[in-house]
Amino acid sequence: MLPIITSLVLVFAGFSFFLTNQMEQSLAQKGEAVVASIQIGLEDSIVSRETAESILEKEMVGQAAMTALLYDKGTTYEELVQLSEKSGLDEFWITDGEGNTVLTNMASSVDFNFGSDPDGQAYEFMKLISGEETVVTQKAAERSVDGKFYKFVGVTGWDDERIVQVGRDGSMLVEMDQKIGVAPMMEKLKSELSEEVKYAAVLNESGDVIASTDESVPPESDITDGKRWEGSVNGENVMYFAKSLPNGQMLVAALSNEVMEMVQIYTGAAALISVLLVILITYFIVRTLLKPLGVMTSSLEEISNGEGDLTARLQVPAKDEIGKLASAFNKTISEIQHIIVEVKQTASQVVESSVSLAALTEAAAHETEFVSDSVRRIESGAATQTAMTDDCVQTTADLARNIEHIAEAAGDLFGQSERTKEAAETGHTVITEAVGQMQTIDESVQALSETIGVIQSNTVEISSFLSTISAISNQTNLLALNAAIEAARAGEHGRGFSIVADEVRKLAEQTNEATGQIQGLIERMQQEVERSSSRMTESSEYVAKGKEITEEAGQSFMNVLEEIHGMAVRLQAITKATDEVSAGTEEVNAAIETIAGASHEAKNHIEDIADKCASQGERMNDMSESIQELREMSEQLHSSVHHFKTA
Numbered sequence: 001m002l003p004i005i006t007s008l009v010l011v012f013a014g015f016s017f018f019l020t021n022q023m024e025q026s027l028a029q030k031g032e033a034v035v036a037s038i039q040i041g042l043e044d045s046i047v048s049r050e051t052a053e054s055i056l057e058k059e060m061v062g063q064a065a066m067t068a069l070l071y072d073k074g075t076t077y078e079e080l081v082q083l084s085e086k087s088g089l090d091e092f093w094i095t096d097g098e099g100n101t102v103l104t105n106m107a108s109s110v111d112f113n114f115g116s117d118p119d120g121q122a123y124e125f126m127k128l129i130s131g132e133e134t135v136v137t138q139k140a141a142e143r144s145v146d147g148k149f150y151k152f153v154g155v156t157g158w159d160d161e162r163i164v165q166v167g168r169d170g171s172m173l174v175e176m177d178q179k180i181g182v183a184p185m186m187e188k189l190k191s192e193l194s195e196e197v198k199y200a201a202v203l204n205e206s207g208d209v210i211a212s213t214d215e216s217v218p219p220e221s222d223i224t225d226g227k228r229w230e231g232s233v234n235g236e237n238v239m240y241f242a243k244s245l246p247n248g249q250m251l252v253a254a255l256s257n258e259v260m261e262m263v264q265i266y267t268g269a270a271a272l273i274s275v276l277l278v279i280l281i282t283y284f285i286v287r288t289l290l291k292p293l294g295v296m297t298s299s300l301e302e303i304s305n306g307e308g309d310l311t312a313r314l315q316v317p318a319k320d321e322i323g324k325l326a327s328a329f330n331k332t333i334s335e336i337q338h339i340i341v342e343v344k345q346t347a348s349q350v351v352e353s354s355v356s357l358a359a360l361t362e363a364a365a366h367e368t369e370f371v372s373d374s375v376r377r378i379e380s381g382a383a384t385q386t387a388m389t390d391d392c393v394q395t396t397a398d399l400a401r402n403i404e405h406i407a408e409a410a411g412d413l414f415g416q417s418e419r420t421k422e423a424a425e426t427g428h429t430v431i432t433e434a435v436g437q438m439q440t441i442d443e444s445v446q447a448l449s450e451t452i453g454v455i456q457s458n459t460v461e462i463s464s465f466l467s468t469i470s471a472i473s474n475q476t477n478l479l480a481l482n483a484a485i486e487a488a489r490a491g492e493h494g495r496g497f498s499i500v501a502d503e504v505r506k507l508a509e510q511t512n513e514a515t516g517q518i519q520g521l522i523e524r525m526q527q528e529v530e531r532s533s534s535r536m537t538e539s540s541e542y543v544a545k546g547k548e549i550t551e552e553a554g555q556s557f558m559n560v561l562e563e564i565h566g567m568a569v570r571l572q573a574i575t576k577a578t579d580e581v582s583a584g585t586e587e588v589n590a591a592i593e594t595i596a597g598a599s600h601e602a603k604n605h606i607e608d609i610a611d612k613c614a615s616q617g618e619r620m621n622d623m624s625e626s627i628q629e630l631r632e633m634s635e636q637l638h639s640s641v642h643h644f645k646t647a
Contacts, residue, residue: 050247053151053173055503057137059496060089060153060166067092068157068164071103080105090150091167099126099163114163120144121152125163128156140170149173199233199254202245223250281426453533459526463519470515476508 070079071094080092084105094103099114114122115129121144127133133156140151151173154165201212203223217233225244231254232238238254245251484505487498 051503051507053140055500056151056168056173057153058499058503060151060168061135061137061155062495062499063087063089064153064155064164064166065158067094067166068155071164072158075103077103077105077108088168089166090169091152091165093154093163093165093167095129095163097129097161099129125152125154125165128154128163129161131156131161140173197253197255199238199252201252203250203252205248207250220252223252225250459522463522463526470512470519473508473512473515477505477512479504481505 067075067080067083070083075083080103084090084092092103092105093101095114096102099116101110101112101114104110115126117123121138124138125136127136135156136154138152140149142148143150149170150167151170152165152167154163156162157164199212199217201209201217203209207223220229220231220240223242225242227240227242229240230237231240233254236256238256240252240254243251243253481501483501484498487495487501
C-alpha cells in the first residue's frame with residue numbers, strides 16, 4: 001500500500017510542477033506581448049512628437065537662414081514685424097559680433113546681450129559667434145524670462161559671424177503632448193486597462209516617474225531593459241515587466257498574478273486531498289479487517305485463562321471466513337467437552353465398583369487359592385484399566401493441543417488471506433481510479449494543445465497584419481520619394497514640401513523597422529508556441545505510458561486476487577484436517593469403552609471370588625490392598641477429569 005501512495009503522490013507532484021511551470025511560461029509570454037503592445041503605442045507617440053518637432057525645427061532653421069540673408073540685404077524693424085505676422089514666426093533676434101541685439105521684431109530698440117548670463121537660456125547661441133557651431137537648436141521648453149513655452153533656433157550670419165535667431169510659440173507641441181504624449185497615453189491606459197494589467201508607468205533616465213496610471217504606487221529602483229520581477233500593487237501580487245523606449249525613458253507595466261496563484265492553490269489542494277483520501281481509506285480498511293480478529297483473540301484468551309473451561313465459546317462475528325473459523329473451533333470444543341463428560345461418568349462408575357468390590361472381599365476373607373488367582377486377574381484388569389485410562393487422558397490432552405494449534409494456524413492463515421484480499425481489492429480500486437485520473441490528465445493536455453494551436457494561428461494572422469502594414473509603409477515611402485521628386489522640380493517653392501516629404505519617408509522607414517521588430521517578436525512567439533506544442537506532445541506520450549503502467553498494475557492485482565482465492569481453497573483443506581482430528585476423539589471413546597469392558601471382566605472375577613470366599617480368607621487381605629489401590633487410582637482419575645469445567 002505504501003508504494004502505491006508514494007507513486008500517486010509523486011505523480012500528483014510532478015503534474016502540479018509541470019502545469020505550474022507551463023502556466024508561468026505562458027503568463028510570462030503574455031506579459032511580454034502586452035508590454036510590447038504598450039511599448040509600440042508609446043514609441044509611436046514619442047516618434048510622432050519628436051518628428052513633429054524635428055520638422056518644425058528644420059523649417060525654422062530655413063527661416064532663420066532666410067532672415068540672415070534678409071538682414072544682409074538691409075531689412076528693417078517694420079519689415080520683420082510684417083514678416084512675423086505673415087510667416088507664423090513669433091520672434092526674430094539678430095545680434096552683432098559681440099552678442100548685442102541690433103534688430104528684433106519685439107521693439108525698435110532692445111538692449112539685450114546673449115552672452116551676459118552664462119547660465120541663461122540664450123547663452124548657448126554664443127557658439128554661433130565663436131564659430132563652434134553654424135546652427136544651434138533648442139528643444140521646445142519654457143522660457144526663463146516669462147515662462148512661456150517656446151522653441152528657438154539660430155544660425156550664424158550670412159556673410160559674418162553673428163546670431164540670427166528665430167522663435168516660435170510651442171503651444172502646438174504642447175497640444176500634441178496633451179493629445180498623444182506620454183501623460184495622455186497613461187490616462188488612456190488607465191481607463192482602458194484590462195483586468196490583468198494593474199499598473200503602467202514611464203520613467204525618465206534618472207528613474208523618476210514621468211506619468212503613471214496610479215500615482216500611489218512607489219517607483220522601483222535599478223530597472224533595466226527586459227527586467228522582470230514580482231511585486232504588489234495595492235496589495236495584489238503582480239509581475240512587473242520593463243522595456244526601454246527610443247528616447248531613453250523606461251516603460252514599466254504590472255500584470256496580475258492571480259491566475260498563477262489560483263493554479264498553485266488548486267493543484268496543491270487537489271494533491272493534498274488525494275493523499276489524505278488514500279490514507280483514510282487505507283486506515284478504514286485495516287481497522288475493519290483487524291476488529292473481528294481482535295474479538296476472536298479476546299475470546300481465546302478467556303478460554304485459555306479459564307482453567308480448562310470447556311463451556312466458553314467464541315463469538316461468531318459474521319458469516320465470512322472468520323465466522324466460519326470461529327464456528328469450527330466452537331464445534332471442536334463441544335466434542336472435547338462431550339468426551340470429558342463421558343470420562344467423568346466412567347471414573348465415577350469405577351469408584352463405585354471399587355467400593356462394592358471391597359465389600360465383597362471382606363465377606364470372602366477365607367477363600368482359596370482360586371480367589372488369589374482371581375485377585376491377580378483383577379489386579380491385571382485393573383492395571384490394564386489404569387493404563388488405558390492414562391492413555392485416554394494423554395490422548396485427550398494431545399487432541400486438545402492439536403486442535404488449539406490447528407485453530408491458531410487456521411486463524412492466522414485466514415487473517416492473512418483476508419488482509420491480503422482486502423489490500424489487493426483496494427489496490428485494484430486505486431489503480432482503476434488512477435487510470436481514470438490519467439485519462440482526465442490526457443484530456444486536459446489535449447485541450448491545452450488545442451489552445452496553443454489557437455495561439456499559433458493568431459500569431460499567423462498578426463504576421464499577416466504586419467505584412468500589410470509593411471506594404472503600406474513601403475508604399476508610403478515610395479509616395480514620399482515621388483513627392484520629394486516633385487518638390488525638387490518645383491524648385492525653391494517646393495523646398496518646404498520637400499522637407500515634409502523627407503520626414504514622411506523617414507517616418508515610413510521607422511514604421512517599417514518597427515514592423516520588422518514586431519515581426520521578429522511574433523516569430524519568436526511562434527517558435528515558443530511550437531516548442532510548447534512539442535512539449536505537450538511529449539506530455540501526452542508520458543501520460544499514455546503512465547496509463548499503460550497503471551493498467552498493467554491493475555492486471556497484477558487481479559493475479560493477486562486469484563492467488564488469494566487459492567489460499568482460501570487451502571484453508572478449506574485445513575478445516576478438513578480439523579475434522580480428521582475430531583475423528584480421533586472417536587478413538588478416545590473406543591479406548592474408554594475398552595476400559596469399561598475391563599471393569600466388567602473384573603466384576604465377573606469378583607463374583608467367582610465370592611463363591612470361594614469362605615476358603616480364601618487368608619488371601620483376601622492381599623486382594624483388599626489391591627482393591628484399595630484400584631480405588632485410589634479411580635479417585636485420582638475422577639479428580640483429573642473434574643479439572644475440566646463441562647457445565
